[in-house]
Amino acid sequence: MKKPVIHAPAAAMQKLLEELAAFSAPGPGVTRLLYTPEWSGAQHFLQEKMAGLGLEVHTDSVGNVFGRLNGSQHSGSVILTGSHIDTVVNGGKYDGAYGVAAAVTALHYLAETFGPPLRTLEVAAFCEEEGSRFPLTFWGSGNITGLYDGRAGDSIADPEGVTLMEAMNACGPGTGGSQESSDKSGNSARREDIGMYVELHIEQGILLEQSALQIGVVQAIAGQRRFAVRVTGTANHAGTTPMGLRRDALAGTAEMLCALERSAVEAGAPLVATTGRLEVIPGTPNVIPGEVQFTLDIRHSEAARLESFCAALVAAFREIAARRGLMLELVPTLATSPAPMNQALCEALEQICLEQGRSFRRMVSGAGHDAQLFAPECPTAMIFVPSRAGISHSPEEYSSPEELAAGLNVLTALLYRLAYEVS
Amino acid sequence: MKKPVIHAPAAAMQKLLEELAAFSAPGPGVTRLLYTPEWSGAQHFLQEKMAGLGLEVHTDSVGNVFGRLNGSQHSGSVILTGSHIDTVVNGGKYDGAYGVAAAVTALHYLAETFGPPLRTLEVAAFCEEEGSRFPLTFWGSGNITGLYDGRAGDSIADPEGVTLMEAMNACGPGTGGSQESSDKSGNSARREDIGMYVELHIEQGILLEQSALQIGVVQAIAGQRRFAVRVTGTANHAGTTPMGLRRDALAGTAEMLCALERSAVEAGAPLVATTGRLEVIPGTPNVIPGEVQFTLDIRHSEAARLESFCAALVAAFREIAARRGLMLELVPTLATSPAPMNQALCEALEQICLEQGRSFRRMVSGAGHDAQLFAPECPTAMIFVPSRAGISHSPEEYSSPEELAAGLNVLTALLYRLAYEVS
Structure with missing residues (x-):
């Protein structure tokens, strides 16, 4: 069978991206937190947009929006x-928005160009992934895949003390599915009908930009281990305590951080290990630190290597602490x-x-x-396009129209292959 | 000449210490900040006490109190x-208070026991040394020795925004010398008549306690160098930035702190080097630190060694920063x-x-x-007694009555030798 030429309308996608970006709280860049008016505006806009493009729109009880x-x-x-x-x-x-805008554009293009598919295609605009308003991530895809059941405890609250459940209920019917269906089923967001994602x-x-490549074919999403670490020594006078009599929590921490970096470099890619937060107590220039608290973030695409790295790291930390008389x-x-x-x-993506x-x-x-929520449930794929200077989570985030168009056409071609070329 | 037996009344000194401790702001331990009611109360109490013991009391324009x-x-x-x-x-x-209470006790004891001295003895209760209310230290001894001239700029203010000059003026005549004499001379606290301190x-x-010794004969007060250090790299995503492409300000800082400790240990006592404050920016667990700010506090009793240590350390820091692409x-x-x-x-103290x-x-x-303010001006000596567990600047600060009595008697004997045994 001759392959059709895929030429999805990148300009339409770019316009949709700009339209979505307009739904933002004031301030630099885009701020669209779960169950806020901006968020609600974007999800409603998307419903109307998709309906106008001939997709069958539905929502669910937590506010995920779908176009079928x-x-x-x-x-x-x-x-x-x-x-x-x-x-x-x-x-x-x-x-996030790029994946949504490209999916809408791809489905509309496929339907217009090739008619209805053999297999059902659906766009998903998940309500939440970032964990930026509430201390919880993947609320959208997690409710679809069964990680969550539509409920979150009262401890899941935003900085103003509004719980996730309160925010969701306040969003009302605009959340997505009708409130009644949610109340009746208790977990109407769970879906068992997803065959691929x-x-x-x-x-x-920065990898794609550095190697000047258009497309990243994701082999795996790294697993993560995070730890909160506390190193306790003895606070003491910086002038009167000789070096040999110190139990300096920060000096011990510095040795641990050097070991962390050295072992991460030795382990090689794709392992990454980071300490992003670190606090020194009491934090006074002329007092030897009595306590340091810091975070560890360790990632690898293979579970066994992730585990063995963490185990060796913890052992190395324990050795450093014991040798220095520090508590860990x-x-x-x-x-x-x-x-x-x-x-x-x-x-298929490589082809x-x-x-x-x-x-x-x-x-x-x-x-x-x-x-990563769908991967254990069904065949799942991810396509990456370059990020300028590797910057994200910032108003500086940028990918060129050409880069975005390339990703759109690869996505569209894959969807064509999966939904139209069914053997 | 036969040495007289010195047996100063330690109980009187201990009582005076307790009386002074009663002048404190509420809260644990003793809080007596410059030009506060507690401070003023203690200085007035001391004036009355010394006058009652037969000392000739005078004060100066900044609030130092003397008993002659x-x-x-x-x-x-x-x-x-x-x-x-x-x-x-x-x-x-x-x-602080121990040195004042012991001096008062010693002078009274000497006068009572041996009559008037050949050379004039004076107790000094300096108004300020700690720098705890205003960002400035040695305000008391510094005005006597010419480091200060009775004036401090408007930028020298306490956390409530009260400037040192406002606080001093508000203290009024209670500050010490009459307001008029201060206004007239501008620098009435400067003294040229101090022959010894x-x-x-x-x-x-913790050195005396660790070696179970009663008295420390201080050979020198260490010189200090302090630095504010800023290490700048690039904040980036902890998951998507490979180890080899990072400019991690905290990893670079950890290497610097390890070098700091290692070189301080190699330099040997009495060199001490400390990082007491350290801040990581942005300080988010999944973001590679883009900036770290930290303090350095380096001390040694010999100027040349202090300088060469600092120079080598800065060179080592620069090498680390350059190798890692960090700004320092x-x-x-x-x-x-x-x-x-x-x-x-x-x-004489050892004898x-x-x-x-x-x-x-x-x-x-x-x-x-x-x-250390008097040492460049006149022959100066310091006597130490043990601090339990080396703890100071804390309500836990403690030295036993026996330890305090030993120091009192050594001080008294030295004053006797200097003021009574003049050849």
């Missing part, structure tokens, strides 16, 4: 594509498993890149994405 | 002894010269310890003291 293009066959299993609609505070236009996203890293406490605060992408889909004459590389996503 | 025992000969040059009356917030009973103080370190800024924030104590006075059967050691004071 029914398949003429195989209607029982859906090929889902999209991303999240929420942003961080003062984020960019592309993180494909997500297009900006890289949020390590509390795990996050543990997500690596999410391998579907290999057949990865190969499409070759057919379209696009440069590409295989890569691991060090950042978390909605796709 | 006039010499029958050599009246032109004064042997000054004492310490500061102010405390840190929630400090102890002994820091002797200060008794708690060690505020080092701003000197404090530079005090080492203050060697007078060797004849040190030898007295031997005569009194007291164990002692020579040592360097890593902490700053009023004595």
Whole structure:
């Protein structure tokens, strides 16, 4: 069968991206937090937009928005594509929104050009992924895949003390599905009919730009381990305490951070290890630090390597603390498993890149994405396009129209292959 | 000439210490900040106390309080002894106050026992040393020795925005000298008649306790260099930025802190080097630190060694920063010269310890003291007694009555030798 030429309308997608970016709280960049008026405005705009483009719109009880293009066959299993609609505070236009805008554009283009698909295609605009308003992530995809059941405890509240449940209820019918259906089922967002999931996203890293490649074919989303670490020594006078009599919590921490970096470099890519927050107590120039608290963020695409790295690191930290007479406490605060992408889909993406004459590389996503929630449930794929200077979660976030168009056409070609070329 | 037996009344000194400790703002320990009601109360109490003990009381324009025992000969040059009356917030009973209470007790005891001295003795209760209310230290001894001239700029203000000058003027005549004499002379606190200065103080370190010795004969007060350091890299996503592409300000800082500790240990005592404050920006667990700000506090009793250590350290920091692509800024924030104590006075103190059967050691004071202001002006000596667990600037600060009595008797014997045994 001759491959059709895929030429999705990138200008329409770019316009949709700009329209979505207009739904933002005041301030630099885009701020669209879960269940805020801006967020609600964007989700309603998207519903109208998709309906106008001929997609069958539906929502669910937590505020995910879907636009469906029914398949003429195989209607029982859906090929889902999209991303999240929420942003961080003062984020960019592309993180999440790009995957949504490209999915809408792709489905409309496919329907207009090739008619109804054999298998059902659906756009998803997930209500939440970032965890920027409430201390919880993946509320959108997590409710679809069963990580959540539509409920969050009262401890899940925003900085103003509004709980997630209060915010969701206050959003009312605008949340998505009618309030009644939510009340009746208790978990109307859970879906068992997703047969595949494909997500297009900006890289949020610098690898593609550095290697001047157009497309990243994601092999896996890295698993994460996070720890809160507390090192306790003895606060003392910086002038009167000889070096040999100190139990300096910061000097011990510095040795641990050097070990962290050295072992991460030795482990090699895709392992990354970071201390992003560190506090010194009492924090006075002429007092030897009695306590240091810091965070560890460690990621790898292979569970066994992630585990063994963390185990060796903890052992090294314990050795340093014991030798220095320091107390060490390590509390795990996050543990997500690596999410391998579907290999057949990865190969299909590589074939499409070759057919379209696009440069590409295989890569691991060090950042978390909605796709990691779907990967254990169904064949899942992710496509990356370059981020300028690797910058994301910032008003400076940028990918060029050409880069965005390349990703759109790869996505569209994959969806065509999955939904129209069913054997 | 047969040495007289010195047996100063330690109980009287202990009582005076307790009486002074009662002048405190509410809260744990003792809080007696410059020009506060508590401070004013203590200085007035001291004036009355000394007058009652037969000392000739005078004050100066900045609030230093003096109690004079006039010499029958050599009246032109004064042997000054004492310490500061102010405390840190929630400090102890002994820091500063011990040197004042012991001096008062010693002078009264000497006068009662041996009559008037040949050379004039004077107790000094310096108004300020700690820098706890205003961002300035040694306001008391500094005005006597010419470091200050009775004036401080409007930028020298307490956390409530009250300037030092406003606080001093509000204290009114209670400050010390009459307001008029201060206004007329502009610098009435400057004294040119100090022939010697002797200060008794708690060690505020753990060396005497660790070696189970009674007396520290201070050879020098360490000079200090302080720096504010800023390391700038690039904030980036902790998940998407490979180890090899990072410019992690905290990883670079950790390497610097390890180099700091290693080189300080290699340099050997009495060098000490400390980072007490450190801040990470932005300080988010999943963001690679783009900037770290930290302090350096480096001390040594020999100026040349202090300088060469600092120069080598800065060079090592620059090498680390350059290799990692980080920007390094080092701003000197404090530079005090080492203050060697007078060797004849040190030898006299050692002889007295031997005569009194007291164990002692020579040592360097890593902490700053009023004595360092006098050392360039006149022969100066310092005597240390043990601090339990080396703890100071805390309600936990403690030295036993026996330890305090030993220091009192060494001080008294030295004053006897200097003021009564004049050849």
